[in-house]
Amino acid sequence: MTKYNVAVVGATGAVGTRMLEQLTNTSLPIQSVKALASKRSAGKKVKFGEQELIIEELTEDSFANVDIALFSAGGSVSEKYAPYAVKAGAVVVDNTSFFRQNPHVPLVVPEVNAQALDAHNGIIACPNCSTIQMMVALEPIRRVYGLKRIIVSTYQAIGGAGQQAMNEADHELREILNDGVDPTAVEAHILPVKGDKKHYPIAYNALPQIDVFTDNDYTYEEMKMTHETKKIMEDDKIAVSATCVRIPVLIGHSESIYIETEKIADISEVKRLISEFPGAVLEDDVANQIYPQAINAVGKRETFVGRIRKDLDAANGIHLWCVSDNLLKGAAWNSVQIAESLHERGLVRPTKELKFELK
Amino acid sequence: MTKYNVAVVGATGAVGTRMLEQLTNTSLPIQSVKALASKRSAGKKVKFGEQELIIEELTEDSFANVDIALFSAGGSVSEKYAPYAVKAGAVVVDNTSFFRQNPHVPLVVPEVNAQALDAHNGIIACPNCSTIQMMVALEPIRRVYGLKRIIVSTYQAIGGAGQQAMNEADHELREILNDGVDPTAVEAHILPVKGDKKHYPIAYNALPQIDVFTDNDYTYEEMKMTHETKKIMEDDKIAVSATCVRIPVLIGHSESIYIETEKIADISEVKRLISEFPGAVLEDDVANQIYPQAINAVGKRETFVGRIRKDLDAANGIHLWCVSDNLLKGAAWNSVQIAESLHERGLVRPTKELKFELK
Known part of the structure; x- marks a missing residue:
């Protein structure tokens, strides 16, 4: 069975740490988890179940071999780096507001509209918590x-x-x-x-x-x-x-x-x-x-x-x-749940045509 | 000018203490203030501006010579004692819910419906805070x-x-x-x-x-x-x-x-x-x-x-x-403000026909 390399962008934040926590209890088959954050946090450690992950600095090149990237580091970080993740072949689940109203981006609560995932172009937005x-x-x-x-x-x-x-x-x-x-x-x-x-x-x-x-x-x-x-x-x-x-x-x-x-x-x-x-x-x-x-x-x-x-x-x-x-259904869990739905629907795959601007 | 003898029933509570506080800054001409509460509190002292008042036990006979009685000691206390206050010649401003829907009782926010006071029968209800x-x-x-x-x-x-x-x-x-x-x-x-x-x-x-x-x-x-x-x-x-x-x-x-x-x-x-x-x-x-x-x-x-x-x-x-x-506009101040309005409208006077049951 396919197993995925997952990246968490913003891994030190209130949502990022909970994304890692939710990834320890998921139906998503996981090969590896990479914790990404700003330069300031690089080298620090974060918990991933019993393991510790060493934070790596987020760059345009962070997404080689990444299958699924969960973003929760603010809208401007998603704006800049999510397109690079898509270009590298990853599917992005973005927990910021930046892409939510983009017509190329499904906005998904899996229990409600998982079918919207089928038309994704590499980025799926997680709605606002409220x-x-x-x-x-x-x-x-x-x-x-x-x-x-x-x-x-x-x-x-x-x-x-x-x-x-x-x-x-x-x-x-x-x-x-x-x-x-x-x-x-x-x-x-x-x-x-x-x-x-x-x-x-x-x-x-x-x-x-x-x-x-x-x-x-x-x-x-x-x-x-x-x-x-x-x-x-x-x-x-x-x-x-x-x-x-x-x-x-x-x-x-x-x-x-x-x-x-x-x-x-x-x-x-x-x-x-x-x-x-x-x-x-x-x-x-x-x-x-x-x-x-x-x-x-x-x-x-x-x-x-x-x-x-x-x-x-x-x-x-x-x-x-x-x-x-x-922080869970309103952010971290809904994001991981979107990843689970993508897997269940066979939608974790590179996107051919990049619909998002590289900055 | 007429000055009033005022009684506060429930003088030790969160609202009662604030009623006393509001009575130190009112246009109502005050002769005396009497602090009433349950037997348990009788003898204790409460502040009234610079003065201290000694709490007296509330009884059916507490209202001789009282012109205005402000009640805030719970619905059952108002149910029992407010009619005795009216019988003794006082006007009652009741801060509990007990009389609010009684057709003989005006329910008053002075800025909104002070005119409803004109038909009072000795008891005026202060609405709920919310x-x-x-x-x-x-x-x-x-x-x-x-x-x-x-x-x-x-x-x-x-x-x-x-x-x-x-x-x-x-x-x-x-x-x-x-x-x-x-x-x-x-x-x-x-x-x-x-x-x-x-x-x-x-x-x-x-x-x-x-x-x-x-x-x-x-x-x-x-x-x-x-x-x-x-x-x-x-x-x-x-x-x-x-x-x-x-x-x-x-x-x-x-x-x-x-x-x-x-x-x-x-x-x-x-x-x-x-x-x-x-x-x-x-x-x-x-x-x-x-x-x-x-x-x-x-x-x-x-x-x-x-x-x-x-x-x-x-x-x-x-x-x-x-x-x-x-506790102020929602209770103590609105009650004192009703008393001020009663005074301004010449409505602080004994009620002839008792419309409320003595228990």
């Missing part, structure tokens, strides 16, 4: 009842902003709890967005900004949920408006989702559909206070769905609460 | 454009569950940060609801349960937002569906609100209306990353509104983000 779990929760409903509209408010974990942001949150909480610093007096340097002008504390706070703002007063994070949903569900008519909010949770995104279906849905049937959908776990028994919780989702690959109930007024309106580990 | 701030944010829009529908997801602070819950959250965070306890291994005894069967950690978590569940799978907290909005806005046709969530913030509720107006609204005009509405503060300048934040609202009486933008699809749809100190 989109992925919403797709797993809603696809079983969409398939039976159709989907007209989504209004979503997110409760996103700090881990989505990377390891540095998690360290900062930890530091902020210690300052408040142990040194008695007032929450408004805490100095912040990373959140809400590392590259934006102002920084605010996340400890004891809720920040209604993830990623920078676009011209329409939505953030890029919010617009990702809109655009990515339409692409993954292959339906430009689905209305999606999001409010994306960071809260003081380290790992595990929660989402309060309102949908309107085409056909009026039966709630017990919706629960059954979700419970039977791959990757989704129904946690919905309010009489026994069972509903998805961020702390319980950490380390799990599934998306947990609960609080499913009819809107009080709209006959075709449904509310639900959806939680997943944003 | 409803109050939403009313301040939406009333300026409703007055000009009409309001058909509200879908709200809340990000509620722990303080809404009382001082004990705040202490528990503090303890949980210390266990995790200082003792290395895993968030799932933290033992919880209060949240999500003191009186419910199961308890879950709030540290690093988001709990989609506030108050117990009703028969329709919404929580009482969620149904309060529905019922109270209709009563305050005097419009049973307004559709309101809520998802109420507790997050690891000590004080300051945030809300992601979606509304549909009767007439299509102009966003810049909406911003102007909110900025001019009493009690509301517009914080909306995304180019400069200005939006309401929980930590900045603590200790303030106002409701802060921002992230105001058109829905991406519905022409009459608007999204906004609203933040307020749940």
